[in-house]
Amino acid sequence: MDLFGHSANSAGQRHRLDDHLRGTERRARRYGSRFAAAEVAGYLGRVHDVGKGTCAWQDGLLRAEATGSRVGIPHKHAGTLLAHRAGLGRLAGVVFGHHGGLVSRACLREELRAAQSEHAASVQEAIDRVAAVVPEILDGPGLPGWVHGAYAQDDLVLDVLVRMVFSAVVDADRLDTAEHLNGLPRPDHPVAASDLAERFEAARQELLAARPPSPVDADRDYVYAQALAAAQGPQGFYRLPAPTGSGKTIAAGAFGLHHARRHGLARVIVAVPFMTVTEQNAGVYRGLLETGGGAPMVLEHHSGVDFDAPGAPGGRWARLAAENWDAPFVVTTTVRLFEALFDRRPEAMRRLHRLAGSVIVLDEVQSLPDAMLVPILSMLRTLTEFFGVTVLLSSATQPAFFDLAPLKEVAARDVIAEPKPLYERLARVSYTWWSDPAPTVEELARTVAQRPSVLTVCNTTAQAQRIHELVAAHRPQDRGPVLHLSTRMVARHRKDTIEEVIELNRTQSEVAVISTQLVEAGVDLDFPEVYRAYATAEAMQQAAGRCNRSGRLERGRVVIFHLAAPDGTGASGGGEFVYGAALGATRLFFGPGRARPDDPEVLHAYYTERFKQTNVEGRDTAALIQQARREGDFPRVAELFEMIPETTVPVVYVPERYDHDRERIADILHRLRNGAASAHLLRDLRPYMATLPRGYATGKAAGLMVPVVGDLYEWIGDYDEHRGIEIADTKEYVF
Template sequence: MDVWGHSANDDGNRHALEDHLRGTQRRARGHAEVFGAGEVAGYLGVTHDVGKATCEWQNGLMRAERTGGRVGVPHKHAGAWLADHVGLGPLSGVALGHHGGLPSDSDLRNALIWADAEGAVSVQEAIDRVARDVPEILKGPGLPTWLEHVATVDPLVVDLFVRMVYSAVVDADFLDTEEHFHGHPRAEHGLQAKDLANRYEERRRAKLKGRMPSPVDAIRSRVYEQAIAAAAGPQGIYRLPAPTGSGKTFAAGGFGLHHAQVHGLRRVVVAVPFMSITEQNAQEYRDLLELPGEGPVVLEHHSGVDLDDAAAGDRWARLAAENWDAPFVVTTTVRLFESLFDRRPAAMRRLHRLAGSVLVLDEVQSLPDRLLVPILSVLRTLTDHFGVTVLLASATQPAFFGLSPLKHVPARDVIAEPAPLYQSLSRVAYEWWTDPAPTLGEVAQRVAGHRSVLAICNTTAHTSQLHRLVEHERPEGRGPVLHLSTRMIARHRKETVARIRALNDGDHDVAVISTQLVEAGVDLDFPHVFRAFATAEAMQQAAGRCNRSGHRDTGRVVVFDLTDPDDPEKRGAGGDVVYGAALGVTRMYFGPGKAQPDDLDALDAYYEERFALTNVEPDGQEIQDARAAMDFPKVDRLFRMIDEYTVPVVVTDHYPAQAERIRHILTLLRSGVAAGGLLRELRPYVAALPRHLLTGPAATLVAPVIGDLVEWLGDYHPLRGIEISDSKEYVF
C-alpha cells in the first residue's frame, strides 16, 4: 500500500513518506556536515517520521484530508526507539521532540519504555513497513569519535551537540515539508560571509570619502586597521576593547568578514542588547554590503521587525529569519541566546547556522550577571567544537576570563594596547556632584541652563519628574525639552531619537531627559551630559554621548548623586532596585578622589569584585546542572534574558491615523484570531509598564487583550508617554 507523509498540496499530490524521509535526511546531513555530524543528523532525519507508517496514522491522515482537522495520532516514538537502539543515546530525543521540543532525560526514558511495552506493536509495524523501502533505518552511524572522547570530560558539550543536531533536523523537516506544499524548494542564499570582505572594503572607503571629517578619524582608522590585522589570526575568542566613538561598529564588521574570508566561514552574526542599536547597525551594514539591483544580504532579525509584509524583500526577510539563511545577520542578544538555550523547534531552527561562523557580541557589558556562566560556557563550546569565532566588543570589557568557563582560555586582543587608545580618545572631563548631594530640582536648574544637553536618570519616575522640572526652568526660546523612556511607545521613541539626531547634526538647541536606553550604541552627541550615579559601565556609556565626534576640546560629564529621600538607590543595603549590588562595588572604585569610569585597571578590579559579590558563579550553576542532566525543559524555564517584571501595553490614540486599525486588531485578538502577524503589527504602538503597577493605581486604566498584553485606557502625554507616579519604578 502507499505510505504517505503529508496530505495533498494545492496540486492534489500527497507527499510519499519515503520521499519525505529521504528529503529530510539529505538536508539534515548537509546542515550538520559543517560540525562533523552529517551522518548522525542524516540518520535522525530519515527516521524522525517513521511512526507515520502505521495504519492508524495513515487512516488519520485520510480522515484529516476529508474534514480539515488534525491527524491526532502520535508518530514520534518509532524514530526515537530506532535512534536509541542504534546507540545514539540522548540524540533519540531529537526524534521524540521534533514537533514539541527537546524532552528531559526522564521524559525520554519514559517514552522509550512505552515504545518497548504498550506501544511495541505499533512501533514495530511502522518500522517494518518503512524498512522495506528505506532499509538504512535499521543501522545507525554511531556517534562521532570526537564527541565520545569529549563527553567523558565535559557533558555540556553533549548538551550543545544535541541542540545543534536537533536544529539541523527540524530545519530540514520544515524545509522538506515546505517544498511539498509550495511545489518548489526554497533557494539557498548565494553568498557567504567569506565572499563579502572585498565589497565591504570598497564601500567603506567610498562612504568615508563622502563624510564630514572628524578630529577622531585618524584614531578610528587605527582601530579599524588593527581589527583587520587581527582577523588574520586563528579561530577562537577575541576581545575588542574600544571606547565609544572609535568606530567599533565598522571595525567589528570588518573583523568578522575578513576573518570569514581567511577561514572560509559562512556568515557573520552580530548580536546587540537593544533593538534601537539593531536597527541602527543593520542599516550601517546594509549601506556597505547591499548593491542596487541585487537581492538582500543583511538580515535584521528582532522582535520589532514586521516580517509578514508580502513585498519581495520583506518576504525574503521573513523566510531567512526562520533559519538565518543569510551571509550577514544582525539580531539581539535575546534572539541569539533564545536559540541557544530554548527547546522548541521554531526558536532552534536557526541554531545550526552558527557553526562555521563569526559571532560578534556587541556591548557585552549588558549581558546579565546571573546568566554569564552558561552564556560563556556555551560560547567556549561553540569555539572549541563547532568552528565558531567569537568577538566580544565593548567600551567597558568585563573580566569574563576570570570566570570559570573562560579561566584557561587564551584571550586574543584585537587592540594590543588599549590604554593609549582610551587616553587619546578621552574627550570628556568628569565632574562629581556628590557632596553635598543635589536635589532633583537643583539638577533641573543646571540642566536647563545649557543650550544642548543630555540628562540620564536611573528610574522612569525620576526621568519624568526631571523632564517636567527642566521644561519649567528652561528659558523661553532655548529649544525643545525632549524625553526618552520605555513609557513611550516604540514608534514614538524611534521618531524622538531621529528628531534629536537631526537637532544635533544641525547644532540646534535641545535638552533631552532620558533613561539609560540612550547609553548603548545610540549615536547622539552633546557638549554636556548629566548622569545620575550608576555603575561604572553605565557612566562610561553615558560619557560616550558627550563630545562623541571630538569637535570640541572637551565635553563635560556631570555625575550627580541625588539626595531625594524617595530615590530607590538610597533604600536598604546592598544596592538598589535598578543596579543591585553592582552599584555598591562601583562606589568602592569610582568617584571623587577615586578612579574615573574609563580607567581600565580600575574597571578590571571593579568587575572582579562585582562578579564575586553578585554570586555570578553559583547563580549560573543550576542551569549548568540542568544542561549536564539533559533536562532541556528545565534549562528553557531557567534561562530568561529579560526579567519578566514588565507588561506590554498597547496605546491606541497617539497616532490618530492608525487608531482605527489598532482597535480592530485588538478586537480580533480578543476574539481568538491567531496572534502572530497581528502582534507584530502592534509592536510600534507598545510601551512597557512594571507588572506591580497593574495591581495598584494603574489597574483601572488597562484592559486585558491576550496573554500579558493589555490596552492603555488612560492619557498619553505627547512627550513623556504613559505617566504614573511611582518612585519604585524600574528603568529600561
C-alpha cells in the same frame, strides 16, 4: 502499497514518505557536516517520520486530506526507538521532539519503554513497512568519534550536540515539507560571509569619501586596521576593547567578514542588547553590503521587525530567512540569540545549526546579565571549542569574563593589543562630580534648563519624568525644545523622538533631552554636555559616549550627580534600585578622587570585585541550569534561563499624534480578546507598546490596565504628549 508523508499540495500531488525521509536526510546531513556530525544528523532525518508508515496513520492522512482535519495519530515512537537501537542515546530525543520540543531524559526513557510495550505492535509495523522502501533506516551510524573524547572531558558538550543536531533535523524537515507544499525548491542562500569581505571594503571606502572629516578619523582607522590584522588569527575568543565613538560597529563587521574569509566560515551573526541599536546597526551593515542592488545579504531579526510591512528590508526573503537564519550576515538581539540557545521548542531552535562555522559578534557585551553569565559563557566556550565558532566580545567597558570559571583556562586574543593609549587619545570628555553638596532635583533642573544643548540620563522612569517636567518649566523660551525618552513612551513615539534628536544634533541645534538608560548603548547621539545620575562604571562611561562623540570639541563635559534626598537624610542617584550590589563595587573605584570610568585597567579591577559582590559564580539559578544541561533536562533549562527578568508587562496605547492608527489598533485588540491567533497581530501592536511594572496592574494602576491576552494590557489612563504614560500617585525613588 505507496506510503505518504504529507497530503496533496496545490498540484494534487501527495508527498511520498520515502522522498520526504531521504530529502530530510540530505539536508540534515549537509547541515550536520558543519560540526562533524553529518552521519548522525542525516540518520535522524532519515528516521524522524518512520512512524507514519502504519496503516492507521496512512488511513488517517487520507481522512485528514478529505476533511481538512489533523491526522491525530502519534508517529514519533518508531524513529525514536530506531535511534535508540542505533546507540545514539540522548540524540534519540531529537526524533521524539521534532514537533513538540526536546524532552527530559526521564521523559525519553518513559517513551522508549512505551515504544517497546504498549506501542510495540504499531512501532514494529511502521518499521517493517518503511524498511521495505527505505532499508537504510535499519543501519544507524552510532555517535561521532569526536564526541566520546569530548563528552569524557565535559558532559555539557553533549547538551550542545543534541541542540545542534535537533536544529539541523527540524530545519531540514520543515524545508523539505515546505518544498512539497509550495511546489518550489528553496535552496540555501548562495553567498557565504567569506565571500563578502571585498564588497565590505569597497563600500567602506565610498562611505569615508562621502563623509565630512572628523578629528577622530585617524583613531577609527587605527581600530579598523587592528581588526583586519586580528581577523587573520586562529578561531576562538577575541576581545575588541575600544572607546565609544571609535568605530567599533564597522570594525567588528570587518573582523567578522575577514575572519570568515580566512577560515571559510558561512556567516557573521551580530547580537546587540537593545532593539534601537539593532535597527541602527542593521542599517549600517545593509549600507555596506547591499550596495548596487542584487540579492539581500543582511537579515535583521528581532521582535520589532514586521517582515510584511510595506518597504520592510528584505521583504518575503527576510521573512523566510528569519525562520532559520539563512543569510550570510545576521543582525539580531542578544535576547533572541541566547534564549534560542537555551530553548527547547523547534521553531525557536531551528536556526541554531547556522551558528556552527560562524563568527558571533557580541556587541555591548557589558550588558549581558550577571545572573546568566555562567551558562552563557559556558555555552560560548563549547561553541568555540567543538562547533567551529569564533566569538568577538565588543565593548568600551570589557568585563573580566576570563576571570570567571567557564573561561578561566581560555586564552582570549585582543584586537587592540594595548588599548590604554587609545582610551587616552579618545578621552573626549572631562568628568565633574556633583555630590558634595548634592543638588536638589530643583537645582539640577534649573541648571540643566540653562544649558544650550544637553543630555540628562536618569536611573528611573519616575526620575526622568520629574526632571523633564521641571526642566521644561524652567527652560528659557529662546532655547531649543525639551524632549524625553523612556520606556513609558510607546515604541513608535520613542523612535520618532530619537530621530528628532539625531537631526537636531546633526544641525547643531539647541535641545535638552531627559532620558533613562535606553540611550546609552550605541545610540548615535552627540552632545557637548551630558549629566548622568551616579550609576555603575559601564553605565557612566556609556553615557559619556553620547558626549563630544564626533570629537569636534577639545573636551565635552560629563557631570555625574547625586541628588539630595527631599528630607535631607542623604544623597543618591536612585541607582541602588536599578543596579543593586554592582553599585557598591563602583563606589570602591570611581568617584571624586578616584578613577575615571573609562580607565581600562581600573575597569578590570572593578569587574573582578563586582562579580564577587554579585556572586556571579555562586548563583543558584545558574548552577541549576548547568546541572539540568548535564542531565539532559531540556524543559528545565528553558524554564530557568531568563535573559531579562519579567518584571514588566507590555501595555498598548495610541497617542494622539498617531490618531490615524487608532481604529486599526482598536480592531486588533478586539480580535485578540476574541481568540484570534496572536503572533502576527502582536507584531502589528509593537509600535504602540510601552512597559509598566508587573505589579501596577493590581496596584497603583489598577483599573487603568485592561487585560487583552496573556500578559498584554491596554492602557486607558493618561498619556503625556512628551513623557508617555504617567501615573500621578507613583512612589518610585526619584531623587
